[in-house]
Amino acid sequence: MGTRVTRLDTSVAAATETPIDAVEVHAFTLPTDGPGGVEQDGTLEWDSTTMVLVVLQGGGERGIGYTYGDLAVAPLIHGTFAPLALGADALAPPSLWRRLHDVLRNKGRSGIGGMALSAVDIAAWDLKARLLGLPLFRALPSYHDAVPVYGSGGFTNYSTERLVAQLTGWVEDGIDSVKLKTSRDPDDDPRRLTAVRSALGGDTALFVDANGALSRKDALYWARRFAHDWDVRWLEEPVSSDDRAGLRLVRDQGPGGLDIAAGEYSYLLRDSADLIESGAVDCLQADVTRCGGVTGLLEIAGLCAAEQVPLSAHCAPAASAHAFCAVRRLRHLEYFHDHVRFEDLAFDGVLTPDGGVLRPDPDRPGLGLTVRWPDVEPYRVWGPAAAGT
Numbered sequence: 001m002g003t004r005v006t007r008l009d010t011s012v013a014a015a016t017e018t019p020i021d022a023v024e025v026h027a028f029t030l031p032t033d034g035p036g037g038v039e040q041d042g043t044l045e046w047d048s049t050t051m052v053l054v055v056l057q058g059g060g061e062r063g064i065g066y067t068y069g070d071l072a073v074a075p076l077i078h079g080t081f082a083p084l085a086l087g088a089d090a091l092a093p094p095s096l097w098r099r100l101h102d103v104l105r106n107k108g109r110s111g112i113g114g115m116a117l118s119a120v121d122i123a124a125w126d127l128k129a130r131l132l133g134l135p136l137f138r139a140l141p142s143y144h145d146a147v148p149v150y151g152s153g154g155f156t157n158y159s160t161e162r163l164v165a166q167l168t169g170w171v172e173d174g175i176d177s178v179k180l181k182t183s184r185d186p187d188d189d190p191r192r193l194t195a196v197r198s199a200l201g202g203d204t205a206l207f208v209d210a211n212g213a214l215s216r217k218d219a220l221y222w223a224r225r226f227a228h229d230w231d232v233r234w235l236e237e238p239v240s241s242d243d244r245a246g247l248r249l250v251r252d253q254g255p256g257g258l259d260i261a262a263g264e265y266s267y268l269l270r271d272s273a274d275l276i277e278s279g280a281v282d283c284l285q286a287d288v289t290r291c292g293g294v295t296g297l298l299e300i301a302g303l304c305a306a307e308q309v310p311l312s313a314h315c316a317p318a319a320s321a322h323a324f325c326a327v328r329r330l331r332h333l334e335y336f337h338d339h340v341r342f343e344d345l346a347f348d349g350v351l352t353p354d355g356g357v358l359r360p361d362p363d364r365p366g367l368g369l370t371v372r373w374p375d376v377e378p379y380r381v382w383g384p385a386a387a388g389t
Contacts, residue, residue: 017091018058042214101117135363150178151335219250261312287315333358
């Protein structure tokens with residue numbers, strides 16, 4: 001006896017196309033809460049973070065996406081991407097992605113081009129999932145239903161008291177890996193690391209991020225000290241991520257048990273491929289709000305699966321928690337202080353770590369987020385106020 005296969009016939013599944021009929025672009029800038037209003041890492045100081053937020057409407061639903069970057073991202077989306085998105089099929093995000101990716105050829109696909117593409121693509125996937133009545137991680141080809149996190153902040157201008165309180169606070173919340181910034185003043189790092197390791201004890205995995213501040217020889221020296229003196233397990237961007245030979249040097253000649261990581265500034269698939277093919281990293285990073293959104297991330301995830309390289313999510317936890325469920329060789333997600341603070345302000349429905357993981361809500365469609373327009377309105381730097389605020 002043969003078997004019979006029937007097709008689920010819902011209004012959305014049966015539809016051949018659901019056009020996007022409106023595009024909104026908003027941007028908000030939130031001052032930091034660091035000492036004196038600034039935060040520092042190994043190579044940079046900043047006093048605010050800007051979120052560019054995209055809303056796509058179609059089929060009676062609204063999908064949201066966002067990126068963290070320069071305000072210049074907003075007019076690029078408004079002037080170039082919005083006209084191309086109107087009328088595109090909301091049920092086919094990769095098709096829209098390809099259209100937008102192609103038009104960036106003469107405008108620049110890296111930097112603000114990649115951020116703009118990512119924000120629209122995330123919104124397209126959120127809209128599709130909402131139209132299907134599914135949480136985004138279920139609308140994707142997911143391998144996981146939760147993403148492990150590590151606490152990240154530890155800025156170089158924090159007092160010792162604030163540094164220790166922040167990192168131990170994450171551990172008290174059930175997060176077993178934490179990261180601090182280093183290498184702005186290497187002579188001061190031993191004091192900071194000793195205070196942190198003493199407060200954490202020996203069971204917590206300690207990560208550091210130099211943000212590309214070191215020369216190759218200094219990076220190799222500090223890699224050995226980090227591992228030997230403070231049991232550091234993860235060294236992120238000891239040299240610039242553009243210096244693949246330098247990353248490979250530290251990876252090859254550094255101590256065992258210390259992972260070298262980079263990739264947060266990869267905007268193109270080729271950027272990620274180059275880091276993998278050159279043997280520059282033990283763990284690749286990708287930022288879903290920079291690398292081309294969910295569509296771009298899926299391509300990077302395929303590279304990592306083929307080359308057996310783990311992939312770690314860089315920041316933007318509200319979007320990354322869903323997107324990285326579709327990463328076969330998932331390592332973890334950076335639960336970054338600035339982005340957690342911004343997303344808690346901007347959205348209802350954000351996830352909080354539970355047992356060291358972010359677990360998307362299976363009962364909330366899309367990203368599960370609702371914009372808190374009245375709360376973000378005071379920080380608006382682009383676009384008209386949303387209706388009802």
